[in-house]
Amino acid sequence: MYEGITEKLVDFSRSVRFDDLPTEVVQKAKWIFLDSVGCALGGYVTDRARLALAFVTESGGRLQSGIIGGQHTSHALAAFANGELITALDYDCLGPLKGQHVTPYVTPPCLAMAERVHASGKDLLVALALAHEIGGRFLASLVAHRVPTEKPPYHEYYPRFSHAYTIFGAVAGACKLLGLGRLETLNAFGIAGASVPVPAGVKWEFINGPAIMVKFNAWAGWVSQLATVATLLAEKGFTGDTTILDGDFGFWKIVGSPFFKTDLLFGGLGEVWYKDVEFKLYPVCGLNRAGIEGIRSIMAEHGIKPEEIEEIVVKADPFIVTPNRMMTEVESFADMQYSNVNIFAVAAFYGDRPSPAWQMPLIYHDPQVKVLARKVRIEKYPGSDELIADALKKEKPLAMNTLVELSARGGKFMLEVKTPKGRPSNPLTEAELIEKFKMNASFSMLPSMRIPEIITTILGLEELDDIGRLTRLLTVD
Incomplete structure (x- = not known):
């Protein structure tokens, strides 16, 4: 059972060439990379970035790979820093597959290895497409947050989920860039798979108190660093379990x-x-997107001002009422990413101006926001348990609406949001992604005159002969 899985995945990753990629996949890889770089630049406003970068500076190391918006350091530490930066705002994209985070775990190792070998833009695009494809597929192949049960409500939260499973995509992309042989790549898979963090994602959902910086209990910086180290060690001949994914005791069983x-x-x-x-159009948890748009739409349609709001009720996916999202006091950027009531209060005042500033004290300590946050109520969407159970039973994607009820001027206004902006059926345009990038970049230390060239270079990545030309634009040393 499950024999030859590791070899099959490695053989596929080594066989992919740029010409094998559909045009739409190449375009999507460029958009993901542009968005990821922008999220990293915007992430500098957070304490998470400050502390991670302080650690990198103290650790020293040879100047090998660039930190987005920062300086050069060792390959492994650059991957660590870039993983932390990309995920810092929770502004990075979701997917492919299952709507989970992939890019902060797989992009940094690819970027570090691309700079190491002076890879072309085409080579980096192949690695990024491969890393996201394998990372997304691997997440989908193992247990997610919920599993079906025989008793009502016919589903339960599963305690052993982790975004860290994406590490195999990261290793595949990094090994591809180094041109590692079959055995070396198998060893890299084994090193990474035996070292991946414990699957503690659902435990994070039920933390009752201030938000933590180790988001999802799956540290993007550490997973990125680990994938990079596994790749570099395998290149040198370090051996790992070349059958890590195989058999009755393979990785799936290891992580429960x-x-x-x-x-x-x-x-x-x-x-x-x-x-x-x-x-993402907003720098907060993806579960809140539909609620934000519902609030904005009601206010715009009826000309309602924030100070006129008497109550906001948002009914959504039951995940929205997990303890880590029900906190009412915000004292950090991490709190702001997940505190439902504060997110929706900020949306009422600043919803037309999404930016990293949402996670700065200037915004979340705004007295007006604090007053409105006390008027926000969160509930499960009616019939949500049945919808979830049906989706799990039929193994189909969960499509759950969000219902917003906004009371103002003595009346109640209701709106059901089916597809918030950013979903595949309601996508952001390239122009919107560029504007998001520009806004994020404005919070970084990069000179503003570089931004147009960075955008042009990334969107024309297949024409680049050496990725070093881009990383020089992205660094300040």
Whole structure:
């Protein structure tokens, strides 16, 4: 059972060439990279970035790879820093597959290795497409946040989920850039798989108190660093379990998944590339997007001012009422990413101006925001348990609306939001992604005159002969 899984995945990753990628996949890879770089630049406003960068500076190391918006350091530490920066605001894209975070775990190792070998833009695009494809498929093949049960409500939260499973995508992309052989790549998979963080994602959902910086209990910086180290060690001849994904005691069993859906891992691999990536318009948890848009739409349609609001009720996916999202006091950027009541209060005042500033004290300590936050109520969407159970039973994506009820001027206004901006069926345009990038970059230390060239270079990445030309634009040393 499950024999040859590791070899099959490695053989596929080593076989992919730029000409194998559909045009739409190449375009999506460039957009993901542009968005990721922008999120990293915007992430400088957070304490998470400040502390991570302080650690990198204190650790020293040879100047090998660039930190986005910062200086050069060792390959492994650059991957660590860039992973922390990309994920810092929780502004990075979701997907491909299952709406989970992939890019902060897989992009940094690819960027570090691309700079190491002076890779071309085409080489980096292949690595990024490969890393996201394998990372997304691997997440989909193992247990997610919820599993079906035989008793009401016919689903339960599963305690062993982790975004860190994306590490195999990161390793595949990094090994591809170094041109590692079959055995070296298998060893890199084994080193990484045996070292991945414990699957503690759902534990994070139920932390009752101030938000922590180790978001999802799956540290993007550490996973990125680990993937980079595994790749570099394998290149030198360090050995790992070359069958890490195989058999009854393979990785799926190691991390406690009740199943390993290899059909999702290999179905159409190389023929069907998943492009259903969701780009975020707001720097907060993705669960809050529909609620934000519902509030904004009601206020715009009826000319309601924030100070006229008497109450806001948002009914959404039950994940929105987990303890880590029900906190009412915001004292940090991390709190602001997940505090429902404060997110929706900020949306009422600043919803037309999303930016990293949402996670700065200037915004979340705004007295007006604090007053309105006390008027926000959060509930589960009616019938949500049945919708979830049905989706799990039929193994289909969960499509749950968000209902917003806003009371103002003595009346109640209601709006049901089905598809918030950024979903594949309601995507952000390239122009909107560029504006988001510019806004994020304005919070960084990069000279403003570089920004147009960075955008042009990334969107024309396939024309670049040496990725070093881009990393020089992205660094300040």
